[in-house]
Amino acid sequence: MRVLLGVSGGIACYKVAGLVSQLVKANHEVRVVMTPAATQFVGPVTFEAMSQHPVMLDIFDTGLGGHHLSPVEHIDWAKWAQIAVAAPLTACTLGKMANGIADNALTTVWLALPPAVPQILCPAMNTQMWENAAVQRNVAWLAAQPQVTLVGPIFKRLADGDVGIGGLAEVPEIVTAIAGTGVTGE
Numbered sequence: 001m002r003v004l005l006g007v008s009g010g011i012a013c014y015k016v017a018g019l020v021s022q023l024v025k026a027n028h029e030v031r032v033v034m035t036p037a038a039t040q041f042v043g044p045v046t047f048e049a050m051s052q053h054p055v056m057l058d059i060f061d062t063g064l065g066g067h068h069l070s071p072v073e074h075i076d077w078a079k080w081a082q083i084a085v086a087a088p089l090t091a092c093t094l095g096k097m098a099n100g101i102a103d104n105a106l107t108t109v110w111l112a113l114p115p116a117v118p119q120i121l122c123p124a125m126n127t128q129m130w131e132n133a134a135v136q137r138n139v140a141w142l143a144a145q146p147q148v149t150l151v152g153p154i155f156k157r158l159a160d161g162d163v164g165i166g167g168l169a170e171v172p173e174i175v176t177a178i179a180g181t182g183v184t185g186e
């Protein structure tokens, strides 16, 4: 299966390296697109090594210095994906997805995804952020889209020390949700 993984800038970024590892071991192809904020948490080299593929960071990064083979690689990646997983999904990127904003590589690829491609969205954030009315409105809109499956957030002790809702779903739960879409692919 060809899995597009969108990583946005939350503290749970490091956990997603384990997800990539599991997917690759299960013989899935994984391509990772990161927001600039995500690279503050985990370097792209980690995801490049684990996915055995260049990470997309910047849609304008063409030419000899970049990894890009085509100036519209963001569209190529969106067409390539059989399933798209956003983990961790920040409040910010979630809001952009719900409002059709495409101002970085992740949000641009996401907006270009064909509607038939299943999306597994795994939000993770501080409890107050999750309960914010604007975030809840955005989540409700996304969850109502037929191609979207929301996984988490879960109740746990969060990185900020609070105990509450907002944790990234555990990797096995995300893997189960991916399997549950019924996409098999080669």
Ligand SMILES: Cc1cc2nc3c(=O)[nH]c(=O)nc-3n(C[C@H](O)[C@H](O)[C@H](O)COP(=O)(O)O)c2cc1C
Residues within 6 Å of the ligand: 007, 008, 009, 010, 011, 012, 035, 036, 037, 038, 089, 090, 091, 092, 093, 094, 124, 125, 126, 129
């Ligand atoms: C240490 C630290 C941890 C953060 N963790 C989260 C988080 O778990 N979830 C979240 O939505 N934002 C978190 N943020 C805030 C985001 O990084 C910030 O909103 C950023 O603009 C998100 O950009 P992106 O969605 O483009 O990646 C955190 C910020 C810092 C400094």
